[in-house]
Amino acid sequence: xxxxxxSQPEMSVQEAETVTLSCxxxxxxxxxxxxxxxxxxxxxxxxxxxxxxxxxxxxxxxxFSVNFQKAAKSFSLKISDSQLGDTAxxxxxxxxRGSQGxxxxxxxxxxxVKP
Amino acid sequence: xxxxxQHPSRVICKSGTSVKIxxxxxxxxxxxxxxYRQFPKKSLMLMATSNEGSKATYEQGxxxxxxxxxxxxxxxxxxxxxxxxxxxxxxxxxxxxxGGSGTGELFFGEGSRLTVL
Numbered sequence: 001x002x003x004x005x006x007s008q009p010e011m012s013v014q015e016a017e018t019v020t021l022s023c024x025x026x027x028x029x030x031x032x033x034x035x036x037x038x039x040x041x042x043x044x045x046x047x048x049x050x051x052x053x054x055x056x057x058x059x060x061x062x063x064f065s066v067n068f069q070k071a072a073k074s075f076s077l078k079i080s081d082s083q084l085g086d087t088a089x090x091x092x093x094x095x096x097r098g099s100q101g102x103x104x105x106x107x108x109x110x111x112x113v114k115p
Numbered sequence: 116x117x118x119x120x121q122h123p124s125r126v127i128c129k130s131g132t133s134v135k136i137x138x139x140x141x142x143x144x145x146x147x148x149x150x151y152r153q154f155p156k157k158s159l160m161l162m163a164t165s166n167e168g169s170k171a172t173y174e175q176g177x178x179x180x181x182x183x184x185x186x187x188x189x190x191x192x193x194x195x196x197x198x199x200x201x202x203x204x205x206x207x208x209x210x211x212x213x214g215g216s217g218t219g220e221l222f223f224g225e226g227s228r229l230t231v232l
Contacts, residue, residue, distance in 0.1 A: 033219040043206060045159075045223035091158060095219040100212065102149050103221055107158045 002027045004094050006106035013082045014114050020067075021077045021109050023092030029053075031097035034068070034075045039108075040088040048090070051075065053097070082113045117143050119211050121224025128199055129232055136194045136227045138209030144189035145211035149221065150182075153206045165192040189214065199231040 003026045013019035025034070036048040051059045051068050058066050063080045079086055089110050093103040118141040128134050138148055146167050151159040163184050164172045171184035181203075183195040192211075196203055206228050210221040 035220065037223075043208075043226045045208065045210070047220060047222075050218070050220060089156075097219065099219065100147055102161050102164065103219070105158050110156070
């Protein structure tokens with residue numbers, strides 16, 4: 001069975017600094033997608049970044065980037081120049097390529113950005 | 116873009132009544148929608164998978180007679196909490212996938228806070 005593990009229940013960072021959120025996963029699949037979703041206090045889940053497993057290049061979206069290590073099954077999220085609006089729950093998620101099922105979510109990391 | 120709208124965002128009801136929550140994909144067709152329940156500071160717990168034109172698939176432990184799901188069109192799925200009780204109070208979220216999408220991405224509604232008195 002596929003699993004997603006986020007080992008950091010809570011983290012904090014000072015505004016303007018950089019923080020890295022960890023995520024590991026377990027799968028026997030070779031083709032899949034990985035996601036980071038953000039859930040701010042408003043509670044709506046927002047896609048932050050997506051990585052396709054068959055692409056070696058790490059995905060980036062402005063201040064957000066990932067370190068995708070396929071062999072180690074690791075998918076960490078780096079947030080640069082942290083902003084107060086980055087305060088949220090962050091969920092790592094996995095899905096096999098071609099699957100129409102639900103995403104497999106980690107338990108989440110609560111990130112607090114301090115002024 | 117891909118927008119999913121959920122309504123109502125908040126609802127308060129008396130114990131024993133039924134409540135309907137709607138999930139609409141506004142700018143795409145969604146053959147599959149998912150319903151979740153989320154407890155405070157927890158991850159999303161999948162309740163059921165809603166497929167257009169067919170019966171929903173419920174996760175183990177979810178009462179299908181209590182949580183009725185209808186996916187009558189490619190843009191609308193509804194969750195009805197029947198004979199609600201205080202223990203049903205929670206945050207309910209829906210998500211949808213674009214029909215034919217190969218990216219795996221899900222788009223989420225804003226969520227609905229249900230309070231049963």
